[in-house]
Amino acid sequence: MSESGYPDLLKRISDATEKAVRNAEIYLPDDVKARLTEALKVESVVVAKQELQNILENICLAEERFAPLCQDTGIPVMYITVPYGMTWTPEMEQAVLTGIQNATQHIPLRPNLVDPVSRENTKTNTGLSMPPVHVKHGDRFTITALPKGAGSENVSRIRMMNPSDKGNIPKFVVETMLEAGGRPCPPVILGVGIGGTFDVAASLAKEALLEPVDSMTGYEQEICDQVNQLGIGPMGLGGDTTCLAVKIKTAGCHTASLPVAVNIQCWAARRATVEVPL
Known part of the structure; x- marks a missing residue:
């Protein structure tokens, strides 16, 4: 890639990261929703059926209101697949962190990341060597967000x-x-x-x-x-x-x-x- 196109790539990485985090926080994957729906059909305990109904209603409300599924929006653990032949750079990693910071502000997300000893909050869900970014090579350039609650x-x-x-x-x-x-x-x-x-x-x-x-x-x-x-x-x-x-x-x-x-x-x-x- 030419030097002139590199800043555009970094912007696309940042935007894709923000979108991945947003989608993960708001829309539960179809396979998980299907398992919850199946569980409701076979559940025999009345209280348990009601709780599953509440969960499924919560999922629908999150989608309708474009709101996070849970108040604990977690720490966004990131998995990156980089095309073969492309070098992952510190600037690319910073673009991912910028995307997380933007998601924290725009969705918004609860700022969860704190220093382990002082408990001081970074207020961006980044910093302090977190969140972890896992990188491997593959056929496509993809960014996967896995928000993990406490x-x-x-x-x-x-x-x-x-x-x-x-x-x-x-x-x-x-x-x-x-x-x-x-x-x-x-x-x-x-x-x-x-x-x-x-x-x-x-x-x-x-x-x-x-x-x-x-x-x-x-x-x-x-x-x-x-x-x-x-x-x-x-x-x-x-x-x-x-x-x-x-x-x-x-x-x-x-x-x-x-x-x-x-x-x-x-x-x-x-x-x-x-x-x-x-």
């Missing part, structure tokens, strides 16, 4: 298991949700990362939340069924539907290690992708 993030867990404990992975996932109870605003989606290293497992669990929830493998379905047997139910008030889906991502790990991470996502499983025109 209620579900706070009850996520990671465990360095022994390889001999691999059969206990489902138990660890179920126990994680049992301990979380109603705090992550169920029905939830559970992202599970298995393998890699301590940090890789956590990243895999987060990335798993980007996967469509309209299908599961047999292993994922088995864990999902076990979680639903807990009876926590929508918003923790009891019911058949505690978990909408379990999504698992794996990576190779050391022969003496088995990291397992569970990243819990609330019913407002927000994600949106926007393509940057080139």
